[in-house]
Amino acid sequence: MAAARRMIEPAPFYGELFARERARLPGHGRSELERVREEAFARFVALGLPTQKAEVWKYSPIARFANREMVVAEAAVPRLEDVSAWFGGGPATRRLIFANGHLVPALSHVGGLPEGVRVTGLVRAIEEWPEKVAEALAGCDPECSFTQLNTALARSGAWIEIADGVRLDEPLQLLFVHEGGESAAMTHPRILLRLGRGARLHLIETHAGTGDGHCFVNLVCQMALAPEAELTLDRLELGAAGTTLLSRTLVELAAGARIRQTAVALGGGFLRNETEVRLGGRGGEAILNGLCMPRGEEHADTLVRIHHEAEDCHSDQFFKGVVEDRARAVFAGKIIVHRGAQKTNAYQANDNLLLSDRAEVDSKPELEIYADDVKCSHGATCGDLDEGALFYLRARGLPREVAASLLVYAFANEVIERMADERLRALTRRAVLDRVPGGAALEAEGLL
């Protein structure tokens, strides 16, 4: 009975939609992939959709968005000038550009990459290596209904594979534009990434919501890093009011592998960002930085799970929230130190600025430790702007509103400066200044 309340049945339209769409999905006619999709869909139906009775969805009424009548998003063909505003990297940066979840070949360019680097859209990957794709999808994340839904319906995405020892210095960008439609349109992009031994990649992922309508994005990123591989991931989400974005990033790190992720969520009606990292080999490192700034009626939910499964690994979570109006920020971060994972270093901080009486922050840091020789710490803060700092700036002549905006910017900037890509940092800073009173003036006066 209790279990029934934690999950509810998916709305009937899902069954009809899957029956109708399956023949249009890439890989149709390839028995191994079809089987994986069927199994995933069955699993999705069996699991159901989480209600707020489910612990990890306590503050986020996802069923409200996921169980309304939706259609599959149709392809759109944006022009270069519609997407270039969100370009990160430099002149040699290769990009895959997606509109409403469909790859836009005319704007994408991944040619001329060094030997040992494979970057293609998912459709092409399925054509060329159907078994490999089926194998990667099969059995992935069996307890998460949204991953199962993604596996069943993924129509596009990216396949990124870097061979042993190959280091790609120029960043690679995945740029998503999500256009809101009259009835909510859903997309299920899937990113499959593998870094070989000692390989290195800097990935930029950007999401931009446009239009006044609704869209539902259910993104799954599956990343596997071989020993000593290094991944830098900069993610920027600039959703619109009607954007519902779920992203689930699953990272497996072998010995000595490292990930450094900085994710900034600066808009979107309903955002849920999940990152689950497994440190499976000795000496791995996971550094996760995050910032969200919900305002108005926006909802930004961050879930982090770090599994220390091997000895001598390091993890560091640095998350901040700035919450205004009637918005809500949720943070749930858990560090799980498994038996035998001695000499673990694991840190977690979640600091929030609560800028309005009606805004809300729910922060839940958790530690679960089954080893004895570990160093772990966690802490969460939630408060108003520092009165002493505000007075200091005002005493030097800055009007209250400008001083407050400057302090909010400074607070956010501590996360932004951890993004690796300079152009994305600038883009993000401008987006932050767009969100604070008098921000344009601060920018004009050379803050950036």
Add this chain to the structure above:
Amino acid sequence: MLRIEGLRVAVEGKRILDGVDLEIAAGETHAVMGPNGSGKSTLAHVLAGREGYEVEDGRITFMGEDLLAMEPEERAAAGLFLAMQYPVEIPGVSNMYFLRQAINAVRKARGEPEIAAGAFMKMLREKAKLVGVPEELLRRDLNTDFSGGEKKRNEILQLAMLEPRLAILDETDSGLDIDALKAVAGAVNGLRTPERAFLVITHYQRLLEYIVPDRVHVMVRGRIRRSGGRELALELEQRGYEQFAAEAA
């Protein structure tokens, strides 16, 4: 320029200033000395407009205006400056950017045009050199991880840049080495003009050898108990505050 009359101030219901009277004319430099906790910083904060203080009684006029009715930023624009005893660290905002914001905010409030980038840099380099603030410190985040002495020098740099009418220095000398003390005093003396006034809060008469005051006031338990010339500071150095404690009781 500044007139304080019968000022009574409480913090969280506790009376801290208990009838302060003080008058400072343009061109003058006054020193306020007194034991720890006597209310010196409280006076400085009330003058600059910090929240959290209840003014129970009294008046303050600055340049003929009712100071207590003004916001902190209005006071800054009117030419009041407080070099704080504990300057605040603000990570994420560069020192240089902050200085430019401050100058332009004050100019804007006075209806003056903004300072041009070139002129600002020139002025900044000049003043930084005068006060002994290295270039590197200008590029760093405001006061963040500055040493105690660097923070104090940075306060004086702001003072030099903003060119206020009345500058209040709250224990700017505490924590300064002898060279820094001389540099700070030199900068302050360079700013002394017939139009500008200083209120210097200090525990040490040594500072007053460099910045020679016109008047010295002794504050004990929230009130100015005695005022005199420069020699009063020397007397305090020898005899301490004991005598005033008896008077105050």
